[in-house]
Amino acid sequence: MKRINISLRLFLLTMLLFAFSACEKDDDTAHVSGITTYAQFEMSGDRFSSIVQGGEFVDPGVTATEGETELPVTVSGTVDTSTPGVYDIVYTAVNSDGFPGSTTRTVAVLPAPEQAGVNIAGTYVRSGVSSTVTKLAPGFYLMPNVWGPNLIPSYIITTDGVNLTLPGNALSGFGPVEGTGTLQGGVMTLLVSLPNFGIADSRRVWERQ
Helix, strand or coil: CHHHHHHHHHHHHHHHHHHHHHHHHHHHHCCCCCCCCCCEEEECCCCEEEEECCCCCCCCCEEEEECCEEECCEEECCCCCCCCEEEEEEEEEECCCCCEEEEEEEEEEECCCCCCCCCCCEEEEECCEEEEEEEEECCEEEECCCCCCCCCCEEEECCCCCEEEEEEEECCCCCEEEEEEEEECCEEEEEEEEHHHCEEEEEEEEEEC
16 A cells, blocks of 8 residues: 555656646746748739830839838849840848748830730630730730640730730749740730750740630
8 A cells, every 4th residue: 555655646747746747837938929920012003013124123122020120121133224134123121030031023024115006905815715914004914824735924025016025024934934926916926945944946926715
């Protein structure tokens, strides 16, 4: 009986020590939160915009906050107004827990002013696959699929609505998409190049609906 009592006391003592240890651990980690609030960004100006080659680009800026606290913002990327193309400006802020967040502004530099009335936005079809072109800014468009069977997105620059340029941005895992094209009589003919796959000037014909 004494052995049983001793064993029971040892068991109870062990459980008390375990509980005390657990409480100590809880106290040590009580200040640690599993929830973090990422930076919230407020962008001045447009998310997408365009300017004519040789013009001046002034960054309207971005404000980042965490709750009521304003955070420092780091800006990377520039706009080369001397060279037509599409440029990204990335704004990054780090919250109090050390987690970064970011937002992006995209600016197209056009080779010439957009002609009056030009708008190539709409739905195009190739081999039963549809792709809807969206106008982002004057002379600046997004086509979510320029290829056909595979979803390969690209920006399109055109100022006359006839001559098209795919400026070489990488918008997906397929990498940069380059090329030229025309839009005549509702038929969009693109010569698409995918440098990462060794594909050059693949002809893709889309019909406007």
